Structures are given as structure tokens and as C-alpha cells.
Amino acid sequence: MQGMTIIVKTVVRIVTSFIVLYGIYIVLYGHLTPGGGFPGGVIVAAAYILIMLAYGKEVALRSFGDKSASLLDNLGAFGFLAIALLGLTGGYFFLNFINHGQPFRLVSAGTLPLSNIAIGVKVSACLYAVFIALAIFGRAVYRAMEEPGKEER
């Protein structure tokens, strides 16, 4: 049995969804309240790391491994770049080409919420990948997952 005690696991199972929800709120309301893509992404990454610490590496890696984290990281980075490049359709790089709309509404400020979402996805996957890289690479669990034939020693 990997991971921490059943108390920690139960608390984590209840709390994790709220942490992810709070992170998504911080990302989506970044253009209205303090916050934004970077802090929200870090909060979502903290939820992933909490799951990994409580349930053990194998459970977390099986559901959300390093390759998918790297893929999400790349998707977020290139999404942000694509939003910046789409501004070229209206004239110049980083043009806020979508209609600004009513201020203080959720859908307002043109491309800013979209950039926030891209940065949030990128940062969350990136920090999770950093945690995997620093804590797990080269350990027995990861090697056993890379080579399914060999048993973990």
C-alpha cells in the first residue's frame, strides 16, 4: 500500500476538487480580481502534487503522467503564442483583437481571459512536471513503469 494514512487520503479526496475549483476561479477571474494565470495555475499544480504526496507516485503517475504533463505544458505555451500571433490579423503582435465588451463582466477585456487560461494550463502542467522531474525521475518506481517487464526492487 503506497502513500500516506487513510485519514490523509480521505481529506485529500474531499479537498482536492475544491482546490482545483479555486485555482480555476483565480484563472478565470484574473482580469477582474487579483490573481491571474500564474497563481491560479500554481494552485492547480498544488492539487496534483497533493494527490501525488497522499496517494503515492504510482497512482498519480498512472492517471496523469509526465508525458501528458509535458504535452499540456507545450499546448499552453503554444496557445499563448497563438493568441499573440492572431493579433497580426488586425495589424500587430499582441493586438487585443476581440471586442472589449462591458467592463467588470466575466466575458470582457478581449483576449486577456484567453491568455490567462493558456498561461494557467501551461503553469499548472509545468510545475507538476518539475515536481515529477525532481522527485521521481531515476527512482525505482519510475524505472519500473518505464520497463514493465522488470519488477521493482
Place this chain on the structure above:
Amino acid sequence: MVLFVVLLVFMIIGSIIAIEARNLLSSVISVGTVGFALSIAFLLLGAPDIAITQIVVEVIALIILIRGTISLDNTAIEKHRDTFAMVSALVFFGIFLAFSYVALKDMPEFGKPLMKVSQGYLQRGLQRTGAANIVMSIVLDFRGYDTLGEATVLFTSILGAFVVLRKRGRKKKEERDRARVGIPGDL
């Protein structure tokens, strides 16, 4: 302002303890106290965005550092007192203090003359971008290039970490697959 000075002194003491502590874990924890004090200082300076970012990143960094230090075997550091290094560090610190006294003597009061660029951002930020949070309108619209550069730095660093830390590269896996199928490895 008194609270701010107290926080600064607390941060300096915490960093000194972090350098001088014999146990790696306790030095990591004192680095954490420095970061949390820094986030309170950002709150006092009226920058909630930075304070949120600082506190969240500090928590993640602490988790990663503790995870890294506990898994190491040698958490106790052996002390080597090098007098030459100590003396030279003190000399350079004195030179730095002297220069900074001369250079910072004529500094204006903290945040007092609001510069023209920032005044323009404050006046026209809402109207030009439609974002209620002025920080986001600067970070993602007026100064979008900076944020793109920041994202590129993160992207490149995680690529580098994956390449350096992953023990088994792609090439070996390919060789193994070839061997399984029966193609010689040096193809």
C-alpha cells in the same frame, strides 16, 4: 512602516539562519519563512497580485525542496570555516555598502514621483483593454512581450530539466525495440 521594517529585519535574520544552519531541512524551512514574510511585505505595499503569486509559489517551492532534501541521505552539512573566504566576503560587503550609500543617497522617496508611463497606464488602462484588474491589463496587453518571454523561460527550463534528469533517454528505448524486433542496433 514600522511593521515593514520589522518584516525586513525578520527576512534578513531568516536568510542568515538559512545560510548558517547545520541541518539542511531547517535551512529550507527558514528560507520558507523568508518567502512568507516577503509575501506579507507585498501585501503591505498594496500589491495583492504579487502577494498571491509569492505565497503560492513559496508553498510549492517548499514542498519540492523538502521532498528533495529528505530523500537525500546526507542532510547534515560538515562545516569548513575558511577564513580567507570569510574575510574577502566581508571586504566585498563593505565595498558594496559604501557604493550603495553613495548611489542610493539621492534616491527619491519610495514610490513618490509617479512616472509618466505608469500614469498613462493608470488613466487609459480600463478604456484601452476593458480589464478591471489594471495589473492584468499591463501584464497581458501593454507588456505582453514580457509575459511571453517569461513563459518561454519556464518552457525552456522544464524542457532542460526533463532532458537532464530523465535517466533513460529515447535512444535506448529505440534500441531495445529494435532488438526485440530483430533489427541490429547500429542501424
